[in-house]
Amino acid sequence: MADEQISPTATLSLRTIAMPADTNPAGQIFGGWLMSQMDLAGADHANFRADGPVVTVAVDGMVFHEPVLVGDEVSCFTEIVRTGRTSLSIAVEVWIRRRPSRTFLKVTSALFHFVAVGPDRRPRPLPPPRDEADGQPVDRR
Numbered sequence: 001m002a003d004e005q006i007s008p009t010a011t012l013s014l015r016t017i018a019m020p021a022d023t024n025p026a027g028q029i030f031g032g033w034l035m036s037q038m039d040l041a042g043a044d045h046a047n048f049r050a051d052g053p054v055v056t057v058a059v060d061g062m063v064f065h066e067p068v069l070v071g072d073e074v075s076c077f078t079e080i081v082r083t084g085r086t087s088l089s090i091a092v093e094v095w096i097r098r099r100p101s102r103t104f105l106k107v108t109s110a111l112f113h114f115v116a117v118g119p120d121r122r123p124r125p126l127p128p129p130r131d132e133a134d135g136q137p138v139d140r141r
Contacts, residue, residue, distance in 0.1 A: 010079045010091075011045060012077055013042070013045050013078040013092075014041035014076040015074065015075045015076075016037060016073075016074050017072070017074070018033075018068050019070065020070050022070075023070060028069060029072070031064060034068055034094060035110075037094070038092045038108075041076035041078050042056075042076075042090040042112035049080060049129070050114070050116035050127070052116060052117075052118075052124075053116070054088075055114065055115055055117055055121075056113070056114055057087070057113050057114065059113070060111040060113070061111055062108060063109075068094075068107055069098065071098075073099065074094060075094070075096070075097070075104070076092055077092070077093045077094075078093075079091045086115050086116050086124060087114065087123075088113075089113050090111070090113075091111055092110055092111075092112055093106060094107050
């Protein structure tokens, strides 16, 4: 797979380094670990947009294009693609940088669906979109 450019419209929501403790028996990074990083990144973006707690309700379309290796810098980029009354869908893309390279490679992506919840853990309406002045992307949908 040829190196690709990172989409400038996505928000960098999480960056970490893949460590030996995160490997599967084949010595590559365990897919479940990578999916949990994606869920953290998507939930953080969703939590900000929802102005409070969210829960993950579904994940669509996860495909692993390339393995993630120990020492890879893992970056999760997120973008709101849909909002409803209580729910929102966040596209999450994972890009890696194999050190010491300065090029990035997209390794997976998926669509994560979240629901905003109140103190009773029941769905609650999303608030109006925030202002761009607070440093986070604005959902204009």
